[in-house]
């Protein structure tokens with residue numbers, strides 16, 4: 001059990017690549033924190049710095065009550081689940097789990113007990129004698145989890161552990177990992193580029209972009225009040241619509257914008273906040289033409305174009321409207337659903 | 351997986367394409383092997399006038415010949431020495447280079463050079479280096495009080511030929527080991543590091559077991575090399591001496607057959623060698639079929 005404190009962490013790779021900059025982050029004991037961001041934003045790098053697999057160029061990293069900058073991975077009391085699982089191919093599942101315990105001089109009966117216990121928890125007890133290649137992808141994933149939790153470390157680190165599973169299994173494992181973590185109460189740092197995975201699993205989300213933190217907060221915080229245009233576009237699917245304030249004013253929506261700060265020159269509108277029915281007066285009203293209608297089961301996505309003929313928007317409805325492509329329609333959204341941004345800095349206002 | 355299959359419309363074309371290889375095999379391998387088999391059951395009188403059929407007598411005599419048994423023993427020492435030395439050094443170099451490069455362009459090409467050197471030239475090279483009167487190594491050994499003379503001492507001679515033979519094979523082994531090391535996923539080593547294994551332990555419990563198919567393959571290749579492909583090295587350095595100390599089986603075939611002109615015995619020795627090669631090849635192939643043992 002341990003808290004993690006990242007104090008101004010930087011990473012510059014040999015060759016000058018600045019992978020991670022200015023990371024200030026406190027992770028409480030027992031918290032499940034998810035690092036999310038687009039490919040190449042430095043998620044893995046930051047995780048590997050915590051693991052001790054990458055050196056820390058600058059800054060101070062504390063796990064529990066120790067500064068661990070100079071400690072080897074083995075001395076940091078962490079366990080990691082790799083994207084490709086990194087199971088030892090020549091060892092049985094039992095030995096994969098036992099390897100870390102043996103290296104630490106745990107006694108044989110204790111190893112036996114802990115491996116069986118972890119195996120039972122993950123329902124891999126039946127495969128203990130098999131080699132990793134004799135397991136399915138999902139089973140390998142469980143073994144990788146087992147190897148991490150059998151050591152009873154202070155911190156779990158996950159680097160996109162579910163990205164090699166099919167969609168259904170991914171949802172199932174997502175739930176299991178989250179439940180397991182709740183039960184064990186182990187501080188966890190979880191990397192993913194999948195914003196849905198991030199939203200559903202995290203106690204707190206850390207959105208990274210270009211090696212820097214864009215926003216930290218609970219998933220609902222980040223969703224309902226994205227701090228930057230980047231976060232607004234990254235969290236939520238389909239992505240938030242971004243409209244120039246001038247365009248809205250020119251289309252007779254000056255009233256709706258009157259409550260926003262004067263320097264709000266960019267306005268965000270989530271697809272799910274837009275509807276076809278009129279809303280209370282003071283809301284946004286836009287005329288548009290339907291380009292494409294995408295029924296996706298429980299919801300329907302409308303791809304529309306405003307009457308200027310250029311600006312595209314996405315609308316998400318919970319029903320299939322009786323419309324044909326090419327039809328003219330009127331979109332409505334309440335004023336409270338508007339997210340004001342300053343275009344130049346990308347920062348949220350209010 | 352789907353294999354691509356080409357169909358020839360003509361009848362003779364596939365045979366014509368195979369013919370060169372078949373002809374070469376027939377002339378240079380099958381025919382001499384047949385000759386050796388045939389000769390091995392015959393005996394010529396000393397003037398070469400009369401040839402008699404003696405059955406397996408040539409083989410029986412060999413098995414009773416202390417010189418032949420000695421040669422077998424020497425071959426064993428030589429093959430084991432060469433294999434162990436060349437593989438151990440190659441693995442050491444491969445590990446060092448692998449740590450240095452991690453898949454970038456490399457110095458490895460330099461280490462491949464020895465393999466391009468003909469055995470006889472390798473032999474001459476080492477003959478110079480170890481030459482008791484003009485060589486640099488005996489001179490240096492003399493300074494630390496060791497009197498090197500591979501013309502008098504059988505042990506020195508054996509060490510010399512083992513070093514010469516192993517040196518040439520190191521580069522070949524090195525390439526295979528390096529390729530093997532490069533294909534060990536970095537994440538396995540990282541996982542082991544997190545699991546608390548020391549550097550040495552990571553190597554011996556993770557990396558080395560994963561190299562085992564390559565190690566086994568090289569083991570057979572090196573034994574075959576040491577036993578059959580080192581004629582040039584022996585011939586250029588010790589010529590089997592002193593006092594039979596480096597007269598390994600292949601060299602003895604030549605000495606008894608071409609120098610001693612005992613064709614029957616020489617042929618019988620060839621047949622024995624041939625049997626050993628076949629056995630090693632069978633082992634190799636049977637193992638390769640099941641080589642992924644993890």
Ligand SMILES: Nc1ncnc2c1ncn2[C@@H]1O[C@H](COP(=O)(O)OP(=O)(O)OP(=O)(O)O)[C@@H](O)[C@H]1O
Pocket residue numbers: 013014015017018019037038039040041042043044045046193
């Ligand atoms: N060993 C390295 N040497 C130099 N640059 C590196 C190295 N590893 C990563 N980088 C660079 O650092 C940046 C961050 O990489 P990182 O692997 O942390 O991204 P990521 O967020 O995990 O991406 P992904 O979602 O694709 O895994 C990238 O620009 C990458 O090219």
Ligand SMILES: [Mg+2]
Pocket residue numbers: 043044045
């Ligand atoms: Mg990554």
